[in-house]
Amino acid sequence: MAQANEIRSRTRLGSETENRAMNIGSTLQEITRALVGQVDKIRGSEYPIILGLVLLAVAAVFVPRPYEAAGEILAGNRPSAEVVLVEGDAEGPDGRDGDALTSISNSDKTFEQASSVASGDGGNASEMESSSSKAVLAEQVTPGSMEVDWISGSPDCAKSDEPAIQVHQYDPATYILRQSLCADFEAPFMYLLIGQTRAFLLDTGAVAAEDVAPVAATVMDLLAKEGQPRLPLTVAHSHGHFDHRRGDGQFLGLPDVVVVGNEPAEVQRFFGFDNWPEGVASFDLGGRILEILPIPGHHPAGIAVYDTLTGILLTGDNLLPGRIYVSDLDSFRASSQRLVEFIENRPVTYVLGGHLEMDNQGELYGPQSTYRPDQRDLQMTREHVLALDQALGDFGRYTFYSAQDAFALVNQGNILKGIGGMLALFVGALVLFGFRFIRGRRSRAVSTLT
Ligand SMILES: [Zn+2]
Numbered sequence: 001m002a003q004a005n006e007i008r009s010r011t012r013l014g015s016e017t018e019n020r021a022m023n024i025g026s027t028l029q030e031i032t033r034a035l036v037g038q039v040d041k042i043r044g045s046e047y048p049i050i051l052g053l054v055l056l057a058v059a060a061v062f063v064p065r066p067y068e069a070a071g072e073i074l075a076g077n078r079p080s081a082e083v084v085l086v087e088g089d090a091e092g093p094d095g096r097d098g099d100a101l102t103s104i105s106n107s108d109k110t111f112e113q114a115s116s117v118a119s120g121d122g123g124n125a126s127e128m129e130s131s132s133s134k135a136v137l138a139e140q141v142t143p144g145s146m147e148v149d150w151i152s153g154s155p156d157c158a159k160s161d162e163p164a165i166q167v168h169q170y171d172p173a174t175y176i177l178r179q180s181l182c183a184d185f186e187a188p189f190m191y192l193l194i195g196q197t198r199a200f201l202l203d204t205g206a207v208a209a210e211d212v213a214p215v216a217a218t219v220m221d222l223l224a225k226e227g228q229p230r231l232p233l234t235v236a237h238s239h240g241h242f243d244h245r246r247g248d249g250q251f252l253g254l255p256d257v258v259v260v261g262n263e264p265a266e267v268q269r270f271f272g273f274d275n276w277p278e279g280v281a282s283f284d285l286g287g288r289i290l291e292i293l294p295i296p297g298h299h300p301a302g303i304a305v306y307d308t309l310t311g312i313l314l315t316g317d318n319l320l321p322g323r324i325y326v327s328d329l330d331s332f333r334a335s336s337q338r339l340v341e342f343i344e345n346r347p348v349t350y351v352l353g354g355h356l357e358m359d360n361q362g363e364l365y366g367p368q369s370t371y372r373p374d375q376r377d378l379q380m381t382r383e384h385v386l387a388l389d390q391a392l393g394d395f396g397r398y399t400f401y402s403a404q405d406a407f408a409l410v411n412q413g414n415i416l417k418g419i420g421g422m423l424a425l426f427v428g429a430l431v432l433f434g435f436r437f438i439r440g441r442r443s444r445a446v447s448t449l450t
């Protein structure tokens with residue numbers, strides 16, 4: 001009888017293709033019916049799976065903007081993989097970097113040494129301490145200008161006439177460079193600090209091509225002084241993510257330029273850390289000592305750079321007005337605590353990070369936006385260092401996202417785990433229902449035969 005029906009149906013449709021389509025349609029209908037039927041037959045042991053799916057769906061809806069971070073991670077915009085572009089040279093080609101490394105210390109001894117060479121001119125540092133000793137320290141830093149409107153990209157980059165790199169002179173020996181949003185939406189900041197015998201560049205930006213973003217040429221122009229030889233330059237990185245070191249290649253082969261490697265071991269070797277991430281290293285630019293503090297947690301090779309001359313603290317992607325990605329929570333917390341201890345006895349004029357992703361209303365720009373009107377200030381303060389530490393303390397092990405006034409913490413590890421868990425549950429549910437469907441078909445076939 002079934003065969004007769006099938007022959008009639010073939011004759012009516014008149015084609016094998018239509019017949020196959022009909023079979024698939026009826027199979028889908030059967031699967032749908034089977035799935036609906038399974039809901040009534042859920043066993044006790046299957047409730048956790050169903051509950052997990054429902055909870056994940058609820059979390060996906062109510063956790064604030066997890067998709068932004070997930071999207072960024074999936075798009076690979078903040079790669080955590082480390083690829084070494086440039087081998088660091090602990091000595092430098094001519095050994096001068098070795099000379100610049102003066103000491104490594106856990107105590108304030110280094111700071112005393114540093115502050116003794118920091119030439120103050122009675123500056124009005126913004127972070128005045130209550131005790132008289134701290135007030136003295138604060139007077140030893142020289143403030144500069146943060147009066148600047150950062151380039152904000154364009155809704156149509158093809159028509160944008162913004163510079164590829166904006167240069168802001170903070171003081172005669174300190175420059176803040178911002179890469180154009182149209183060159184790369186990461187638009188990272190780079191910092192050039194010039195001493196009497198050496199210059200130091202932190203980060204080289206998100207663009208490799210010199211014709212798109214001429215970082216090396218810009219820096220060399222800033223270092224050039226008529227009638228004088230250019231100062232040797234050390235290029236280091238706040239951390240090893242690509243958006244802070246793609247410009248490294250532009251510096252390779254330039255005379256008197258040393259590019260520090262990106263691997264934690266290379267950073268440790270170069271600055272002389274023997275108990276990473278503990279300790280503070282000093283790097284002497286000649287009359288200007290930088291203090292280097294390991295701050296892994298966003299990236300294993302993360303460092304903060306404190307300039308004893310200006311009181312500026314450079315924090316890379318560990319603290320910035322925007323999304324702060326936590327890749328290793330324990331490590332990030334420990335780094336944050338070390339940072340709090342570090343600034344306790346040091347004047348801090350400004351805390352400057354690697355990106356600016358927030359507007360004046362405290363709203364984050366879209367993750368890949370190339371147009372960011374009404375940007376808030378880049379500069380943060382020591383209060384933000386404390387706020388970061390507080391937020392990290394409150395940040396649960398299973399939290400995805402925490403919005404604060406001036407930044408947002410994002411646990412990228414948890415987000416990836418969440419996405420992986422949802423995928424695993426989805427696949428698990430499919431297998432479970434598929435298995436039940438096949439078993440149902442078999443039992444129906446057996447009952448037809450008998
Ligand atoms: Zn980063």
Ligand SMILES: [Zn+2]
Nearest residue numbers: 241243317354
């Ligand atoms: Zn970055």
